[in-house]
Amino acid sequence: MNADAVIIRVRGLKTRFGRQVVHDDLDLDVRRGEVIGIVGGSGTGKSVLLRTIVGLNRPAAGRIEVFGQDLAVLPEAERRRLERRWGVLFQDGALFSSLTVAQNIQVALREHLHLPQPLQDEIASLKIVLVGLPADAGGKFPSELSGGMRKRAGLARALALDPELLFLDEPTAGLDPIGAAAFDQLIRRLQRSLNLTVFMVTHDLDSLHAICDRIAVLAERRVIVVGTMRDMLAHPHPWIREYFHGPRARAALGAPAGLAAVDDRS
């Protein structure tokens, strides 16, 4: 497997709801093993893009290939097989509220792989600890968890089948700064040790800075730039300038110090 291989290839994507066109002629490549952050103003269709790639929205036109396969033309059974190779973390975890955390994690193991129950229990408790939840969280129901814990539990469920590709929808939104930083580190650590490709929709400049290898900017219904943090800081587009040079950005990136840190990484 080529390290630079493209794992998601989007070409000429057009999505719309009724008359409102969200994306028009959108192109995007995501490479294997990278963490890509998707940014854009509110309503530019970041989450819609994620949903469209994983097949929850049907595009009006265009081609989406994941793992080199065009999802739109794939037979149902093949598609199901492919879907097992990715995991999705929704904004608020989207845990099944009638199941405990451990059962949430085991759903896919049971439905797809029919693993014996003792092994399911072992895998669930392993994942629970891996995402940094206390060991007794497995028996709790989602309504008994805090927002941050629900995110972690959602991540554990997304990782249940050991996917190669992980979709995260605003993973740090609603977390306190310490919790958000810990979540960033968790994603980075899991990404490295499990060799994941991560597609992350986020607003969090700290996450972008801390864990994203590349950043894709959505504006004017397409991806206008893809590049590293340094590319973003140097880009002349007015929205990007405002986003990455605004007061919050300066605080997050530590202005010149941030630049230096980016230099070290690249």
Added chain:
Amino acid sequence: MAAGGFSTSQERGGWVLRGGGRWDVEHSAALDAALRALEPAGMRSLSFRLGEIERLDTAGAWLLHRTLRQLAAAGIACDLAELRPEHQAMLEQVAIGDRPAPAVPEPLPPLLAVIARLGRGALDVRREAEQLLGFFGAVSAGLLRTIVQPRRLRFTSFVFHLERVGLNALPIVGLISFLIGVVLAYQGAVQLQRFGAQVFVVNLIGVSVLREIGILLTAIVVAGRSGSAFAAQIGSMMVHQEVDAMRTLGLDPMDMLVLPRILALVIALPLLCFYADLMGLLGGGMMAWLVLDISPGLFIERLNQSVTVWSFLVGMIKAPVFGFVIGLIGCLEGLRVGGSAESVGRQTTRAVVAAIFLVIVLDAVFSIFFSLVGV
């Protein structure tokens, strides 16, 4: 790529386990069984040669880790050889996650479990009765407040709910009453014909529809339609913290949500009941005409002789009470929703079941009352 597997053999230096293929979650069931069946008897050491493993994910690494731990506990010296660095990293990652699972409390013996369940159920019933009584008090106080200060009533919301629970229920209530009238007339006719007393079918229809069937059917349909809707609407507002938001804005959910709904039902149910009575009599009358040749003129005449105004009033007096109870329970169950979407469904079901149950209990109480006062 090959399925994950391993083989053990005895070589010069001791026992050797050679693993290969894909040690991943897809093949974990077979690996799990094979590794559990690994018989360490007679081994003093076991050398793992794992260079042939193509893919090792957390599930595979966990199985490897677990086996190593079990062998170590059995006093067998293990060493890992030829493990790829990325697999080594995965194994270390999994080792971090190996914590003893918290003890699950022992389930009670079956007989005791049944008794415990019964006890919990009884306590639940008591708590619910208390809550219902408390809510009844709160709603009554709210109603009195509204009577003193009519401006507190959310008039728009009241009218909106009146349309939903009253006007929109007309087709279904009318249809059901009409059909029951038809059935009643037909079945009554078959029985009464044997005694040559078919003309009394008018009495049967008149008394049963006006006193009982019209109001009971209406109440049951409304409990299913509107009681459930109240519980689900308020319940999903609870899930999304809308009710809490209302409180923080200084708005009283009692005024905003509960009273308009309950008042709408109290007003709508007598109207619906009247309509149901008419449709029931119409259905019965039509069937009497078709099957028994009782002409509409004769039907009305017999009806006049057989029913008094009290037969009609008995039904109508019950209507606002039933409306109040259905609304009360619908709103209470909605407000009792906590946290999850599942809870909305549960409380909605409870609202319907409890409302229908209470309606029928109250109907029995009313019968006793009316027979005591001699109506």
